[in-house]
Amino acid sequence: xxxxxxxxxxxxxxxxxxxxxxxxxxxxxxxxxxxxxxxxxxxxxxxxxxxxxxxxxxxxxxxxxxxxxxxxxxxxxxxxxxxxxxxxxxxxxxxxxxxxxxxxxxxxxxxxxxxxxxxxxxxxxxxxxxxxxxxxxxxxxxxxxxxxxxxxxxxxxxxxxxxxxxxxxxxxxxxxxxxxxxxxxxxxxxxxxxx
Numbered sequence: 001x002x003x004x005x006x007x008x009x010x011x012x013x014x015x016x017x018x019x020x021x022x023x024x025x026x027x028x029x030x031x032x033x034x035x036x037x038x039x040x041x042x043x044x045x046x047x048x049x050x051x052x053x054x055x056x057x058x059x060x061x062x063x064x065x066x067x068x069x070x071x072x073x074x075x076x077x078x079x080x081x082x083x084x085x086x087x088x089x090x091x092x093x094x095x096x097x098x099x100x101x102x103x104x105x106x107x108x109x110x111x112x113x114x115x116x117x118x119x120x121x122x123x124x125x126x127x128x129x130x131x132x133x134x135x136x137x138x139x140x141x142x143x144x145x146x147x148x149x150x151x152x153x154x155x156x157x158x159x160x161x162x163x164x165x166x167x168x169x170x171x172x173x174x175x176x177x178x179x180x181x182x183x184x185x186x187x188x189x190x191x192x193x194x195x
Contacts, residue, residue, distance in 0.1 A: 003133055003188060003192050004192070005080060006079070007071035007072065007079065008071065009192055010071040010079050011070050012191065013184070013187060013188070013191075013192075014071070016183075017087070017090050017180070017183065017184065020090075021062075021094065022093070023062045023064050023090060024062060024063050025064050026065050026066070027066060027069060028054075028056075028057070028067045029053055029054070033060075034058065035053065037052070046151060053067065057085050057088070057089050059092040059096075062093055064086070064090070066085065066089075070082055083129070084125070084126055084130075087180045087181060088122045088123065088125050088180075089122075090180040090183075091121060091122040091125050091179070091180045091181075092118070094178075094179050095118055095121060095122075104118075112150075112151065112156045113156055113159075115156075116147060116152050116156040116157075116159065117163075119150060119152075119160070120144075120160050120163045123146070123147075124164070124181070125178050125180055127140070127168050127171050128185075129184065129185070131172060137168065137172060140164035140165040140167075140168050141164075143160075143161075143164055144157050144158075144160035144161035144164055147160055
């Protein structure tokens with residue numbers, strides 16, 4: 001696939017994904033509730049407020065809080081990183097729909113094992129998208145290490161690495177297992193190639 005990303009294409013893609021999965025994108029820096037969460041995390045010594053606001057996308061239910069404006073390159077977030085983030089966060093919306101609000105929140109906040117399983121599912125999208133785009137194999141262990149920012153235990157990171165390795169082997173043999181990657185790939189194959 002010769003994917004040529006432009007700001008307009010990323011904005012169109014974001015609009016498609018938001019509509020397709022019934023989500024809403026909100027600029028994280030503009031959201032009072034996210035500033036409060038950032039303050040709380042900082043006060044508790046869990047994560048620096050500025051890093052939380054500027055470095056992490058966060059999905060709550062159907063609201064996707066992004067630290068960037070889709071298609072905008074002024075914050076030094078590549079267009080491809082924006083696409084991958086949107087697909088990852090939409091996968092959390094799919095999880096929310098699958099489990100329901102109470103079960104999803106309980107699973108995500110109730111245990112590091114639950115949070116890890118949800119993040120493994122969402123990080124699967126990175127493996128799928130990169131393989132589709134460039135036939136490049138992302139190291140599953142490196143992805144699993146990103147979960148340190150989610151306050152999970154070292155054992156959970158090891159379990160995540162094994163789970164992501166197993167999923168990656170399936171993806172590298174040609175499968176697309178997540179709903180959001182499938183939707184993204186189909187959209188880009190229709191609208192994003194050989195422009």
